[in-house]
Amino acid sequence: xxxxxxxxxxxxxxxTVAPEIASASLATDVALRDQVDLDSMDFxxxxxxxxRQLGVDVPESDxxxxxxxxxxVDYLAARVAAD
Amino acid sequence: xxxxxxxMEAGTLVEWLKQPGDQLRRGDIIAIVDTEKGAIEIEVFxxxxxxxxxxxxxxxxxxxxxxxxVRAIGDAPGAAAAPPISxxxxxxxxxxxxxxxxEALKVDLVGVTGTGPGGAITRDDVExxxxxxxxxxxxxxxxxxxxxxxADRMAAMRSVIGAAMSRSKREIPHLYLSTVVxxxxxxAWLAAANQTRAVxxxxxxxxLLVKAVARAAVxxxxxxxxxxxxxxxxxxxVHVGCAIALREGGLVAPAIHDTDQKDLDTVMTELMDLVARxxxxxxxxxxxxxxxxxxxxxxxxxxxxxxxxxxxxxxxIVGFGRMAPRPWVVDGRIEARTVLTATLSxxxxxxxxxxxxxxxxxxxxxxxxxxxx
Numbered sequence: 001x002x003x004x005x006x007x008x009x010x011x012x013x014x015x016t017v018a019p020e021i022a023s024a025s026l027a028t029d030v031a032l033r034d035q036v037d038l039d040s041m042d043f044x045x046x047x048x049x050x051x052r053q054l055g056v057d058v059p060e061s062d063x064x065x066x067x068x069x070x071x072x073v074d075y076l077a078a079r080v081a082a083d
Numbered sequence: 084x085x086x087x088x089x090x091m092e093a094g095t096l097v098e099w100l101k102q103p104g105d106q107l108r109r110g111d112i113i114a115i116v117d118t119e120k121g122a123i124e125i126e127v128f129x130x131x132x133x134x135x136x137x138x139x140x141x142x143x144x145x146x147x148x149x150x151x152x153v154r155a156i157g158d159a160p161g162a163a164a165a166p167p168i169s170x171x172x173x174x175x176x177x178x179x180x181x182x183x184x185x186e187a188l189k190v191d192l193v194g195v196t197g198t199g200p201g202g203a204i205t206r207d208d209v210e211x212x213x214x215x216x217x218x219x220x221x222x223x224x225x226x227x228x229x230x231x232x233x234a235d236r237m238a239a240m241r242s243v244i245g246a247a248m249s250r251s252k253r254e255i256p257h258l259y260l261s262t263v264v265x266x267x268x269x270x271a272w273l274a275a276a277n278q279t280r281a282v283x284x285x286x287x288x289x290x291l292l293v294k295a296v297a298r299a300a301v302x303x304x305x306x307x308x309x310x311x312x313x314x315x316x317x318x319x320x321v322h323v324g325c326a327i328a329l330r331e332g333g334l335v336a337p338a339i340h341d342t343d344q345k346d347l348d349t350v351m352t353e354l355m356d357l358v359a360r361x362x363x364x365x366x367x368x369x370x371x372x373x374x375x376x377x378x379x380x381x382x383x384x385x386x387x388x389x390x391x392x393x394x395x396x397x398x399x400i401v402g403f404g405r406m407a408p409r410p411w412v413v414d415g416r417i418e419a420r421t422v423l424t425a426t427l428s429x430x431x432x433x434x435x436x437x438x439x440x441x442x443x444x445x446x447x448x449x450x451x452x453x454x455x456x
């Protein structure tokens with residue numbers, strides 16, 4: 001899976017939780033929590049959705065890797081490649 | 084038409100999901116009703132057979148209007164002793180005080196909006212109806228015949244929230260207490276529990292908070308229930324209402340039924356489901372009508388303390404702020420501990436500071452033993 005595909009999946013997962021986001025305007029290097037209105041339950045649903053879309057179960061201890069779109073894609077690309 | 088919250092006056096029937104002749108079991112969803120809080124699934128109160136429906140889709144009717152008749156299983160169609168879906172003239176749900184007031188003030192209880200538990204009419208409701216004139220609430224049935232569009236719904240929801248909160252601040256003498264809770268052990272317990280769980284079975288800290296409130300409500304009585312007709316009436320169970328902010332604005336606070344009886348996994352699953360359905364606009368009638376105490380958690384917003392407004396006729400609401408590391412004294416030494424501030428707003432007519440303080444302390448104590456929640 002390419003980085004572009006992974007990024008698409010991440011944005012897709014995010015928009016199931018926060019339907020109001022405009023994916024085009026998401027900055028890749030700014031914290032997601034500063035761009036999208038996410039509480040802790042929204043974030044958990046986002047992580048659940050990532051597992052559904054990419055098959056990657058992100059442990060709580062790795063949540064910080066999902067802070068921005070860019071870091072999330074880095075992390076998930078490595079996890080997908082390792083599987 | 085059941086009252087789904089303190090200040091609902093009318094609802095629009097959207098759709099019947101059961102047909103006359105269908106067998107019904109208690110809790111079955113038989114209709115969809117549109118309100119300021121979105122489309123609500125109406126549950127039936129008892130087992131029976133749907134005899135006939137009295138209200139057609141598109142009709143907007145006041146709270147208390149009979150929507151349909153349900154007959155006992157085995158009875159012939161049209162049998163007289165049919166228990167109704169919503170109280171008709173003969174069996175309006177009203178407190179004794181309300182009936183007395185209705186007689187004195189010559190108010191017809193049919194058409195009066197009930198704000199008591201389960202939509203029962205209280206003395207206050209009767210007095211309000213009397214001061215408005217008897218035609219007031221009934222005349223509303225002509226107001227609208229179709230569900231309002233989303234923009235109107237937002238305005239309608241704001242007005243419902245405004246009415247409930249104004250009534251609360253007007254009628255309820257709030258007392259406020261707060262305490263700082265050391266969450267370090269609870270969070271460590273949670274992290275350990277979540278480490279071995281798949282992502283869709285993980286627990287959020289808020290589940291511990293909600294459950295601790297439910298357990299404390301059993302530990303210390305007097306805060307779980309309603310203030311009706313000048314007296315405290317305990318709730319039939321501990322149904323914790325969870326304040327849920329909607330993404331487009333506004334909020335609802337539906338109940339997790341019998342929260343004290345459910346394990347953390349069940350509370351978590353039900354809370355996730357409740358949030359999803361609240362945002363989709365598909366809550367059930369009992370979830371909106373039944374809360375006996377409410378929890379609001381504003382910690383995710385970075386708020387330190389939340390002093391909340393009681394949702395009448397409940398008598399207590401617990402607010403939680405954010406969890407953050409702070410210098411904290413443990414065994415005479417300063418340590419970095421993760422703490423949060425829990426606040427209690429309580430109805431001073433129902434409880435005094437002593438009882439309220441015992442309740443808040445019970446919440447704190449419960450949170451020190453997360454494995455037993």
